[in-house]
Amino acid sequence: MSDTVNNPVKDAAKDALSEPSSDSGISRRRLLGTVGAAGATGLVLGAAGGAAAYAAAGETPAELTTVGSTGVPFYGEHQAGITTPLQARGHLIAFDLAPGAGRKEAAALMRRWSALAGELMAGEVPGGGDDTGVALDAGPSSLTVTFGFGRTFFDRTALVAQRPPELDPLPAFSSDQLDAGRSNGDLWVQIGADDALVAFHALRAIQKAAGDAARVRWQMNGFNRSPGATGKPMTARNLMGQIDGTRNPKPSEADFDQRIFVPSRPSGTAYDWLAGGSYAVVRRIRMLLDDWERLPQKKQERVIGRRKSDGAPLTGGSETTELALDRAGPDGKLVIPGNAHARISAPEQNGGAAMLRRPFSFHDGIAPDGTPDAGLLFVCWQADPLRGFVPVQRKLDRGDALSAFIRHEASGLFAVPGGARKGEYVGQRLLES
Ligand SMILES: C=CC1=C(C)c2cc3[nH]c(cc4nc(cc5[nH]c(cc1n2)c(C)c5CCC(=O)O)C(CCC(=O)O)=C4C)c(C)c3C=C
Numbered sequence: 001m002s003d004t005v006n007n008p009v010k011d012a013a014k015d016a017l018s019e020p021s022s023d024s025g026i027s028r029r030r031l032l033g034t035v036g037a038a039g040a041t042g043l044v045l046g047a048a049g050g051a052a053a054y055a056a057a058g059e060t061p062a063e064l065t066t067v068g069s070t071g072v073p074f075y076g077e078h079q080a081g082i083t084t085p086l087q088a089r090g091h092l093i094a095f096d097l098a099p100g101a102g103r104k105e106a107a108a109l110m111r112r113w114s115a116l117a118g119e120l121m122a123g124e125v126p127g128g129g130d131d132t133g134v135a136l137d138a139g140p141s142s143l144t145v146t147f148g149f150g151r152t153f154f155d156r157t158a159l160v161a162q163r164p165p166e167l168d169p170l171p172a173f174s175s176d177q178l179d180a181g182r183s184n185g186d187l188w189v190q191i192g193a194d195d196a197l198v199a200f201h202a203l204r205a206i207q208k209a210a211g212d213a214a215r216v217r218w219q220m221n222g223f224n225r226s227p228g229a230t231g232k233p234m235t236a237r238n239l240m241g242q243i244d245g246t247r248n249p250k251p252s253e254a255d256f257d258q259r260i261f262v263p264s265r266p267s268g269t270a271y272d273w274l275a276g277g278s279y280a281v282v283r284r285i286r287m288l289l290d291d292w293e294r295l296p297q298k299k300q301e302r303v304i305g306r307r308k309s310d311g312a313p314l315t316g317g318s319e320t321t322e323l324a325l326d327r328a329g330p331d332g333k334l335v336i337p338g339n340a341h342a343r344i345s346a347p348e349q350n351g352g353a354a355m356l357r358r359p360f361s362f363h364d365g366i367a368p369d370g371t372p373d374a375g376l377l378f379v380c381w382q383a384d385p386l387r388g389f390v391p392v393q394r395k396l397d398r399g400d401a402l403s404a405f406i407r408h409e410a411s412g413l414f415a416v417p418g419g420a421r422k423g424e425y426v427g428q429r430l431l432e433s
């Protein structure tokens, strides 16, 4: 179940954008605002120029309404951006509190950021009068802004007694090649949206609202497929061309919440502030695409244990068919090789360890060695990293066929508090404990 709701752009009269635009005499913000109330009339008007160009080219214009007008609620039991369907654009940013900033400044910052995220996710122009205008004309476009706290946040705010043991540093893995400057951080913000400008607008607003309280430590930018790009909704592909995400835990499964969200504890007990929260593990994983793309497809498929075309197991069926891990071929060898990624990472092979993988792809151009600086911003969510990411990565580190084609370059672990109620801010239960 996703947490998106159809949420037409809020009343535009609030800001100067409600002035008629000079060319059409119709406010573009108002025009979008009518979509929810009066169907797509405004859209047709607004898109007329583009539609004519498409018609001349013999093409059908894309539906503009659904992508732009879909909003995700900021307030709720869990923060948005965890079970939200993958978005087309993403920014991951870590901040460190500024020298001299402590708990008071952190609380003020989280209050500011939460109010801002609430406005942005509702498709409103944030108050304060310094909006950049980058998202003018657009609806919320499934924007989500998600906040997390790194291990060092608790030292900086003198809240070490409230730091859960699950935030202990991740173990070192033998294949790690981590850049400390692009790892961890006091605070982490994940921004996702189905429109690049809406995502960038939120990124700049969050960065500016940090003010003197926090400084950007690192930033990573990612993307996924745009909604509507495929003929029917389907599991995402990554930059190696594989269908990736098939066996993610599903919110409809009975043990989903238990696996992904931190359970409630009686008020006043240790770490009760994290109820309804989750842990995010973030890894910048470079794909060695030149090597991968030289590998014939049959061999690529044996690295994963699934077909590239449709994601079905090599033992047959369709994408959702169970892997027949014990099946041998006529040569007596396992059809899904012993070191296949899908075998090694399966919960059945890891004492039930599971996580919700919610990545973005990245491409930062060509590295100094001439190879593409591209790969996966791997973000996974779990109630406890020691029952999610850690055991699975330990196993992958020892013998995953995929290891020859990837490199873990940066890492972060963040405690992501539960969602805020209206009038509250994310992390309030910790910072005002
Ligand atoms: C430690 C966790 C994992 C890392 C790191 C990881 C990296 C990684 N994975 C792919 C591609 C695929 N992964 C697939 C399945 C899969 N991967 C993990 C964990 C990690 N992957 C899990 C838990 C699973 C599901 C296993 C299961 O439940 O059976 C698949 C198969 C399709 C699917 O189920 O999603 C692909 C493809 C890449 C490219 C990558 C690093 C760049």
Ligand SMILES: [Fe+2]
Binding pocket: 341, 345
């Ligand atoms: Fe994987």
